[in-house]
Amino acid sequence: MRFRSTVQLITLLLIAFFSAKGQGGLSGKVTTLMGHRFLTFNTVIRVNQIEVARNRNVGEDERKDHTPQRVIAFRKAIADAIPDAKITWSFSWLALNDTTADYREIRRLVVGYHRQYGDDITFIPGAYFANAYNTTDQVNKDLHDALQIIQKMVGGGYRPLSIVAGFMSSENQQYLAEKENIHVCQGNIWSQFSIDNQDGDGSVCYPYYPSTEHFCKPAQNKNDFIDCVNLDGWTVDFLAGRRKGFEGGFNSRMGVGPIETVYKYGKEKGLAEMMHSTAIHFDEGYKLNGFAWVTNCWELSLPIDVSSLTDWLSAIKKRWPDVKVITQGEFGLLWRAHYKTNSFDYKFVEKGSGIGGSDADKEIKWFMNKDFRLALLKNIDQPAPAKVIDFTNYTLRAKEPAEMTRKWSLLGEINQKQSRPQDKPKPLDSLSTQARELIAKRYKNLAQ
Incomplete structure (x- = not known):
């Protein structure tokens, strides 16, 4: 192609640059694991607080907390801090199938964010606790049917890069890898014990390939190897995480999550703890491991001002300007490309x-x-x-x-x-x- 002038060439290059930026191009350009600081950010959209099965709930109705306006404000809070960030949206079974005007518009908006930013759209079975309330066969069926709905919703042959699950048994992760060709799963919540509706302490807090014996156990060899990168749900403060539930009046889940920080202690003190937990990985952890990873899941329904989200992300970007904010699927696949076995x-x-x-x-x-x-x-x-x-x-x-x-x-x-x-x-x-x-x-x- 010939350009009539230097101005025309520069103009076309600028268009290409900002087009890539709008699709999350700057973060998405990273092609290697080592030498980078990664942040993955997920959110959950549901109808009921705990949808333990397709037709059974044990939590509160959250329709009033899921509105198109809240979705717009939530995504804007992220873009205001890190314009090229890409995040992961996970829908519950009811949220995928609800026919009311709000949920139809929410799904339309999120598909638009996939096209605008490169966000990933996926499924959360059982609202974190699928295996506590369903057989592995039923979880597999839920995964398969939900993926079909999402593929049709987004169009163009779209397939998510990962699943958000809270906890996910080894058998279900094996199904994801072998039958659905999905090789990343947020399948453990590191150190969770005596809190919420399921326990799952005992795993590694960074990515690993799970064993066919237990999702908390890293595969030992090719005979028990599952080709599905198992990811933690959200980064916790290690000292808080050693506690049992709310023992001693503390919260063992305290870390980067908003419930245990800004909701509990207010903006200033809460942000200080979120940054402390982030720094464990982005400072010394980065030096020790050659890369660093922080992950957070902020449910859309949380009664917390999203300005706190902008504050945290802005502080991260200021302190670690090289941070890569990509989807958890992209991060998991980068890890998978670097580690062929559990040699970490x-x-x-x-x-x-x-x-x-x-x-x-x-x-x-x-x-x-x-x-x-x-x-x-x-x-x-x-x-x-x-x-x-x-x-x-x-x-x-x-x-x-x-x-x-x-x-x-x-x-x-x-x-x-x-x-x-x-x-x-x-x-x-x-x-x-x-x-x-x-x-x-x-x-x-x-x-x-």
Whole structure:
């Protein structure tokens, strides 16, 4: 193609640039995992608070909280802070099928955001707790039918890059990978125990391929490998996360989520905790792991001013201008392209923020790999060495519940929640011989 003038060439280049920006092009251009800070942001649109099955609810009706005006304000709050951000919208079964004017318009708006920004549109089965209330066969059927509805809704042969699930059994994640050709699932909520409607403590907090034995267990070899990248639901403060539910008057889910931060403590203090939890990963975590990831799920119905969302995202962009805000599916596929097996070796260090259950006088270190996860806790102001508060051996056999239940945790030799007599913090050399030998293979300095 010949250009009549330099001005014409520059004009065409500018059009191409801003067109890419409008489709999330700047964030979406990243093609490698390492060397980047990633933020994935999800939202949930539903009709009832907890749609445990297609025709059964156990929560509150939320129709009044789901309006086109709220959707518009929500998306604008994100674009105002990071114009090229791409997010993931997840619809419940009822939200996909509701025929009232508001839900029809909401679906139309979100399809428009997919075309404008590159947002992903997907399904959330069972409102986070599908396996607690449904058989695996029913969950598979819900996934298949919902994906067909979304494909028709968006058009053009569209398929989501991921599923939002809260918790998702290994059998259902295997179905996603092998039958639906979806290889990313937000399928665990790290450290959740004695809170909400399902437990699921015991997993790795960064991406991993789950084992066919249990969704909290990383696959050990090709014989138990599921080709579905399992993602955490939202980033929590590690010190808060070691607690059990609301024990001690604290919230174990405190981190980047708005319920436990700005709703609990107000804008200023809440934002401080959200930024503290973000920095655990974007500062020291980035140095230790070569990349960093923070994820958040902000339900559309939450009674929280969306200006708090703009504040958090703006603060992130100011402090870490290189942040990549892409869909969870894109992030999961970047991880999948880099890691062909569970060869990861994640490390995290946190000193408490002093807010809520994030003790200012404590330091926690986490080590997470295919073989085990290990957490060490120490009091910063005391000379005593750190003690083990969690050791979960993934090389041991695991099994998911055969019945519908809330109890889906994978509890190891010692678990951070201290729900059993054996879970009291102990010196590293008090662990079993098998545990110490396994740790020594990875970290000789710890064993010494």
